[in-house]
Amino acid sequence: MASTKSSTETSRSASASASASASASASASASASASASASASAAKGADEAAGLTGLAGLEAGLDALESSVDQRTPRSETLRKKVLPPVFAIALVLVLWQTLTWAQIVDPYKLPSPSAVWSEVRTAWLQGTLFDYIWTSLWRGVSGFLLALVIGTPLGLLVARVRFVRAAIGPILSGLQSLPSVAWVPPAVLWLGLNDSMMYAVILLGAVPSIANGLVAGVDQVPPLFLRAGRTLGATGARGTWHIVMPAALPGYLAGLKQGWAFSWRSLMAAEIIASSPELGIGLGQLLNNGRINSSMPMVFLAIFLILIVGIAIDLLVFSPLERRVLRSRGLLGRS
Amino acid sequence: MATSTLTKAEDRTAVSHAARIQHVSKSFGRPGAQQLVLDDISLDVAPGEFVTLLGASGCGKSTLLNLVAGLDAPTVGAIETSGRPALMFQEHALFPWLTAGKNVELALRLRGVPKSERRDEAERLLGLVRLSGAYGKRVHELSGGMRQRVALARALAQDSQLLLMDEPFAALDAITRDVLHDELTQLWHETGLSVLFVTHNVREAVRLAQRVVLLSSRPGRIAREWTVDIPQPRRIEDSDVAELSLEITEQLRGEIRRHGQH
Numbered sequence: 001m002a003s004t005k006s007s008t009e010t011s012r013s014a015s016a017s018a019s020a021s022a023s024a025s026a027s028a029s030a031s032a033s034a035s036a037s038a039s040a041s042a043a044k045g046a047d048e049a050a051g052l053t054g055l056a057g058l059e060a061g062l063d064a065l066e067s068s069v070d071q072r073t074p075r076s077e078t079l080r081k082k083v084l085p086p087v088f089a090i091a092l093v094l095v096l097w098q099t100l101t102w103a104q105i106v107d108p109y110k111l112p113s114p115s116a117v118w119s120e121v122r123t124a125w126l127q128g129t130l131f132d133y134i135w136t137s138l139w140r141g142v143s144g145f146l147l148a149l150v151i152g153t154p155l156g157l158l159v160a161r162v163r164f165v166r167a168a169i170g171p172i173l174s175g176l177q178s179l180p181s182v183a184w185v186p187p188a189v190l191w192l193g194l195n196d197s198m199m200y201a202v203i204l205l206g207a208v209p210s211i212a213n214g215l216v217a218g219v220d221q222v223p224p225l226f227l228r229a230g231r232t233l234g235a236t237g238a239r240g241t242w243h244i245v246m247p248a249a250l251p252g253y254l255a256g257l258k259q260g261w262a263f264s265w266r267s268l269m270a271a272e273i274i275a276s277s278p279e280l281g282i283g284l285g286q287l288l289n290n291g292r293i294n295s296s297m298p299m300v301f302l303a304i305f306l307i308l309i310v311g312i313a314i315d316l317l318v319f320s321p322l323e324r325r326v327l328r329s330r331g332l333l334g335r336s
Numbered sequence: 337m338a339t340s341t342l343t344k345a346e347d348r349t350a351v352s353h354a355a356r357i358q359h360v361s362k363s364f365g366r367p368g369a370q371q372l373v374l375d376d377i378s379l380d381v382a383p384g385e386f387v388t389l390l391g392a393s394g395c396g397k398s399t400l401l402n403l404v405a406g407l408d409a410p411t412v413g414a415i416e417t418s419g420r421p422a423l424m425f426q427e428h429a430l431f432p433w434l435t436a437g438k439n440v441e442l443a444l445r446l447r448g449v450p451k452s453e454r455r456d457e458a459e460r461l462l463g464l465v466r467l468s469g470a471y472g473k474r475v476h477e478l479s480g481g482m483r484q485r486v487a488l489a490r491a492l493a494q495d496s497q498l499l500l501m502d503e504p505f506a507a508l509d510a511i512t513r514d515v516l517h518d519e520l521t522q523l524w525h526e527t528g529l530s531v532l533f534v535t536h537n538v539r540e541a542v543r544l545a546q547r548v549v550l551l552s553s554r555p556g557r558i559a560r561e562w563t564v565d566i567p568q569p570r571r572i573e574d575s576d577v578a579e580l581s582l583e584i585t586e587q588l589r590g591e592i593r594r595h596g597q598h
Binding site: 058060062065066225226229231232233234235243247250326329330331332 | 421432433474475518
């Protein structure tokens with residue numbers, strides 16, 4: 001245990017033994033039976049002089065014993081445990097798919113071979129339209145989502161913090177979440193016509209409730225202790241919202257944003273498939289619809305893959321790292 | 337209060353009390369079905385005084401502390417404090433989205449300390465609780481004792497004249513608690529703060545306080561007071577501490593027994 005390396009170590013162990021045997025020290029000082037107990041009672045008297053180093057040393061020891069250090073998993077392990085399995089699954093699907101088409105078990109008109117889809121990708125790439133498709137939809141999706149963020153955040157805060165607003169529109173807001181946003185396409189077309197604003201309207205109607213509800217859930221889960229602690233520090237009203245409520249609600253808010261993005265993307269695709277018009281340009285939804293009209297299964301598959309890939313990429317590159325970072329900094333991410 | 341310049345101990349003596357609780361009662365519940373939790377409590381805490389409020393569970397000692405902290409209002413009576421008191425909870429209540437240092441800085445910021453001074457002041461306060469190296473540490477990386485010390489530093493950052501403590505060491509292990517008792521006693525000596533410390537631990541009350549106030553339960557009333565003139569530094573195992581603790585425990589047991597008699 002306490003080895004005597006230096007003089008400070010000795011004084012620390014002396015005062016430690018004083019505290020350990022201090023229940024006996026009062027009576028022991030009277031009897032003064034052994035030199036050890038004599039030194040213990042002396043340590044008590046000298047506690048004031050040696051108090052600083054004794055207490056500091058004791059605390060330093062306790063701190064060192066009880067602190068835990070955050071360890072990040074090494075990159076090679078992440079690669080082995082997180083990247084390899086999905087790559088393997090995808091490869092397996094591709095092999096099965098290719099086998100099915102080679103063996104001609106299914107009609108190639110209904111299930112094009114992976115190579116047919118790949119050549120569709122190549123054609124689009126060589127024509128320079130591949131990124132146009134993606135960009136048209138991605139631009140709409142991202143700007144629509146950001147607009148939903150700007151509207152959904154204050155709305156969620158209002159619902160979470162103002163009792164009357166919550167009673168008035170809280171249930172409607174959560175109800176709206178269960179309404180498939182594709183239902184908004186027909187009215188949006190009738191109200192706004194076949195143009196970009198109709199697309200944005202559908203995105204907003206899909207994403208704003210998600211973002212607002214996520215924030216409400218986040219605020220509801222803020223431990224009351226934080227609010228009390230904030231109030232004693234003087235964080236009331238807007239300062240309390242900014243310094244305490246918003247950061248405390250961040251994990252729930254992020255989950256809402258993630259879902260909001262998924263809803264934005266889905267709503268947009270629904271809108272693009274249904275509402276085709278030359279002025280709208282060709283996004284991924286239109287590409288899918290064109291594939292159907294031209295009876296080109298490779299094009300349909302290409303469109304579906306691109307929609308999937310964009311959705312996954314945004315989640316993987318934006319939301320997952322953000323969420324992990326927030327949770328890790330709060331010690332909420334269990335190491336597995 | 338605006339007079340945040342009142343930081344030195346000699347200035348504090350200009351005020352006759354750090355907290356004045358006058359005939360305070362508190363009831364909870366709907367009108368007609370009200371439960372009286374605190375009954376006619378009057379208590380003064382002098383500047384620089386260390387008072388512990390002692391009582392069994394349900395005696396309303398935490399309620400009283402909340403009233404003094406201004407988190408709740410008394411049903412009857414008045415409470416005066418000089419400025420907004422600092423409050424420490426049983427749970428550390430540190431904000432997990434901030435580092436230890438930033439937690440302290442937030443208190444400074446909310447007090448209106450200019451940005452350029454915050455970092456140095458936070459380092460100084462962490463130094464006071466002997467956590468100079470912990471500025472950049474996340475809350476979950478700290479041990480229970482360290483968290484409470486950061487919480488103490490954050491409370492000190494409020495530069496309040498009155499520190500309210502609601503069983504701040506109850507969740508700690510005995511060794512850590514013992515060390516924090518020493519720490520708190522030393523800080524109290526250095527800063528000249530007034531402390532109102534709530535606990536159900538009799539020995540802890542005697543170990544720390546100049547005055548021990550015993551509350552009876554349901555409703556909470558002041559049952560008795562003891563002045564503790566055992567010189568600091570005390571140890572929780574000292575025979576003087578044990579002797580007085582025994583006397584207070586007997587009285588506390590008597591108070592608790594009364595509740596089983598009907």
